[in-house]
Amino acid sequence: MERAAVLGRLTWRLAEVAEIVPETARAATLVFEVDGWPGHRAGQHVDVRLTAEDGYQAQRSYSIASAPGEPHVRLTVERLDDGEVSPYLVGELRPGDRIEIRGPVGGYFVWEPGGGEPVLLVAGGSGVVPLAAMLRRRIETGDRTPMKLLYSSRAPEDVIYAAELDRLDGLDGVDVIHTFTRSQPDGWSGYVRRIDEAMLAAVAWPASQGARAFVCGPTRLVESVADGLLAVGYGPAAVRTERFGPTGGEG
Amino acid sequence: MSFVSRGFRGRRRDAPADGGRVPPGQYLTDDFPVLSAGPTPRTPLEEWSFAITGEVDEPRTYSWEEFRALPAETITRDIHCVTKWSKLDTVWEGVPVSALLEGHETAAEYVVAFCDGGYTTNLPLEDVAEGNAWVVHTYDGAPLAPEHGGPARLLVPHLYFWKSAKWVRGLALRLEDEPGFWEGYGYHNYGDPWKEQRYWGD
Amino acid sequence: MSMDDDRRLDGNAAAGLLGEIFAVDLTAARCCCGGCGATEQLAAEAVYAAGPGTVMRCVHCGHAMAVVVHGGGRYWLGVSGMTWLEIPEPAPA
Numbered sequence: 001m002e003r004a005a006v007l008g009r010l011t012w013r014l015a016e017v018a019e020i021v022p023e024t025a026r027a028a029t030l031v032f033e034v035d036g037w038p039g040h041r042a043g044q045h046v047d048v049r050l051t052a053e054d055g056y057q058a059q060r061s062y063s064i065a066s067a068p069g070e071p072h073v074r075l076t077v078e079r080l081d082d083g084e085v086s087p088y089l090v091g092e093l094r095p096g097d098r099i100e101i102r103g104p105v106g107g108y109f110v111w112e113p114g115g116g117e118p119v120l121l122v123a124g125g126s127g128v129v130p131l132a133a134m135l136r137r138r139i140e141t142g143d144r145t146p147m148k149l150l151y152s153s154r155a156p157e158d159v160i161y162a163a164e165l166d167r168l169d170g171l172d173g174v175d176v177i178h179t180f181t182r183s184q185p186d187g188w189s190g191y192v193r194r195i196d197e198a199m200l201a202a203v204a205w206p207a208s209q210g211a212r213a214f215v216c217g218p219t220r221l222v223e224s225v226a227d228g229l230l231a232v233g234y235g236p237a238a239v240r241t242e243r244f245g246p247t248g249g250e251g
Numbered sequence: 252m253s254f255v256s257r258g259f260r261g262r263r264r265d266a267p268a269d270g271g272r273v274p275p276g277q278y279l280t281d282d283f284p285v286l287s288a289g290p291t292p293r294t295p296l297e298e299w300s301f302a303i304t305g306e307v308d309e310p311r312t313y314s315w316e317e318f319r320a321l322p323a324e325t326i327t328r329d330i331h332c333v334t335k336w337s338k339l340d341t342v343w344e345g346v347p348v349s350a351l352l353e354g355h356e357t358a359a360e361y362v363v364a365f366c367d368g369g370y371t372t373n374l375p376l377e378d379v380a381e382g383n384a385w386v387v388h389t390y391d392g393a394p395l396a397p398e399h400g401g402p403a404r405l406l407v408p409h410l411y412f413w414k415s416a417k418w419v420r421g422l423a424l425r426l427e428d429e430p431g432f433w434e435g436y437g438y439h440n441y442g443d444p445w446k447e448q449r450y451w452g453d
Numbered sequence: 454m455s456m457d458d459d460r461r462l463d464g465n466a467a468a469g470l471l472g473e474i475f476a477v478d479l480t481a482a483r484c485c486c487g488g489c490g491a492t493e494q495l496a497a498e499a500v501y502a503a504g505p506g507t508v509m510r511c512v513h514c515g516h517a518m519a520v521v522v523h524g525g526g527r528y529w530l531g532v533s534g535m536t537w538l539e540i541p542e543p544a545p546a
Contacts, residue, residue: 010472014254047469050256056278056335057253058261061466084262092258100254105468107481108496219461241497242465286504287460289515333505369517398460413505433505437522437529450525 012049012100017093018072023160027078027126028090029065034073034101040064042137043110043130043214043242046075046103050085060085063129063216063242064104067136073101076160078126109214109242113143117212118205121149122195122225124217127244128160131216135168148175150203152195152221154182177203195221197228207233216242263336272329274444277337284336285398288432292367292418293397301386301403302421303351306359312421313351315402319388321346326385328408330415331444343406345387348379348422359424363431364405367418372431373440374407374414376424383409386419411442411449460503464496467507470521474528477540485536488516495538 015032022028045063066074079090093099111119111134121131128151138147153159159178169176179191179199191199205211213234215225222241229239263278273279296315304310313321325344331337363373378384384407388395395401400417407414413433434440439448447453468480480496491513498518499510506522506529518534532538 008476009474010469012253045465045468049253050259050261051253052259052261053255056261056263058259061469088256088259097257098254099256102469102472105472105478105480106465106496107468107478108494109465109480241463243461243463284503285460287501288504288506288508288520289501289510289517290461290499368515433522436506436520436531437524437527438505450522453525 010102010105012102014098015073015101016098017095019095020093023076024078024158024162026090026158027076027160029074029076030089030093032073032075032101037073038104040068040073040104041106041110041112042067042133044104044106045130045242046073046101046105048075048085048089049100049102050088051100058084063133065129065133067133067140069137069140076126076129076132078160106242109216109240111137111212111214113138113141113145115145115212117210118146119148120204120211120213120229121147122200122213122215122217123149123151124195124221124225125153125158126160127215127217127221127242129216130242131214132161132165134214135174138174139168139171144173146173146205148177148203148205150177150179150195150199152179152181152217155180156183156185195225195228197231200225200228201232204229204232204234207235207238211238213239214241215239217244219243272339273337274331275447276335276449277331277444278335280336280338282336283338283341283399284332284334286332286334287398287417288370289368291397294367294402294418296402299402300420301351303355303424304421305363305423305425306357307424308356311355318346318386318403321350323388324385326406328406330408330412333411333413333438333442333444333449337444342391343385343387344389345385345403345406347382348384348386348405349382351386351422352380355424357424359426361425361428363423363425363429364414364416364419365421365423366416367420370416370418370432372405372414372416373425373429373434374410375428375441378410379405379407379422383407409443411439411444413438414442460501462500462502464494464498464500464509466500466502467509467521468496470502470507470523473523474521474530477543479538479540481541483539484518485538486511486514486516486518487534487536488518489514490536 015034019031049059062075065076077089079086123131165176222243299315302312329339387406388403405416405419471479482495485492501508509519520531522529
């Protein structure tokens with residue numbers, strides 16, 4: 001049974017930008033110093049709140065990209081053109097600026113080492129962020145859990161953490177499988193369609209191995225993958241999901 | 252006040268030069284935000300009906316055809332949501348509630364609007380019966396979209412927009428006031444934006 | 454009833470707000486629907502958070518299990534739609 005962490009009641013605290021690292025044309029990783037950060041678990045998220053001078057506020061949730069052992073809290077944000085918060089975080093924010101965050105939150109969509117059952121991570125777009133945190137946690141602890149990441153992107157230039165994922169792919173017990181839905185790299189011989197039941201049947205650990213799955217991305221993808229995993233034999237308790245809402249990322 | 256984020260403006264417009272149209276604590280928007288307490292109902296028109304029920308001499312039910320055959324008005328109003336956005340000059344077409352209540356005798360002083368999905372909201376009868384409320388089916392010249400309350404919603408522009416119940420299916424006339432969904436969870440019973448009546452006790 | 458609509462999030466989206474009220478994280482808690490009796494982890498229930506308040510609905514029957522309104526200097530928490538909530542003990546420090 002999951003244990004709940006005692007956090008005390010959550011309040012807003014300030015996070016200072018130490019560095020901003022571009023990931024793709026639209027996404028960047030924000031590296032924060034957070035005074036008094038209590039630590040977090042891979043898969044958790046924070047809520048971010050922005051306040052304008054006249055008091056107008058906007059709030060969104062972002063998954064934590066950093067593994068728990070890292071010295072900074074990192075968030076990866078994809079800028080949506082018609083978004084309200086993401087264009088500020090990716091575009092206006094600079095090192096030295098501070099934002100308000102609340103968290104870490106989430107005791108359900110988390111992975112901790114030591115389990116043993118293989119893990120399937122299924123990501124759509126920026127849904128890769130919490131799943132990458134889980135992969136990074138596995139690496140930083142030396143855990144041997146077999147992990148597969150199935151990652152759906154529109155085009156090669158949209159792949160977040162591309163170089164890092166290439167490096168991790170093929171490490172003992174780690175597999176990264178990409179699928180592209182609009183355009184693919186030159187010479188690509190891998191998947192070129194949305195994740196469907198046939199792809200899951202080919203990629204997912206057989207249900208008989210007691211595997212667990214974590215699925216994160218736009219609502220449509222999450223629902224279709226969850227249904228697909230049930231269809232290939234995963235029990236409902238073995239599949240955990242986190243939805244980002246219709247835009248596939250925050251706004 | 253909380254920490255101010257350098258350089259953050261958010262997505263809203265400046266107030267118009269002729270001030271006085273934006274109630275206290277509100278921000279202007281050009282968008283039409285979709286706010287909801289549940290999934291979007293999708294009742295087929297052949298199953299839709301609108302009822303006047305409760306403390307009336309004779310309850311009355313309209314089918315969609317009957318409702319659309321009623322004389323409708325086009326009105327332009329400013330709307331104000333309790334979540335702080337205001338939108339000016341929104342254009343609607345619909346049937347005045349006073350016309351729907353015409354001919355009904357009642358001792359009721361209150362109404363409860365009831366909707367697909369179970370949402371309810373309460374109002375004094377005089378706040379809907381006197382040319383100040385409509386059941387609208389058209390927004391900005393087009394059929395009201397489901398996410399905005401279509402096929403028909405209540406429109407009560409002089410109160411916060413949670414009183415303009417989406418997916419409305421009828422008005423129940425009541426002798427006693429009966430708090431609706433949000434009114435039962437801390438929102439103000441009346442909701443006048445000009446007095447900033449957002450929550451109980453405001 | 455159909456719960457597949459775009460604007461619906463899951464219990465993870467309510468975690469921050471609930472975390473301001475409760476000293477333990479509730480996403481891993483299990484809850485029982487007062488409408489149909491189904492039990493789920495709170496994180497798996499449906500949440501509608503873009504509105505005057507946050508409404509958590511049962512993914513099986515749509516019943517409003519919990520409503521949280523935060524404003525005017527206080528929180529209102531309605532849980533009459535939930536029969537019980539099972540909260541795991543905190544992990545040892």
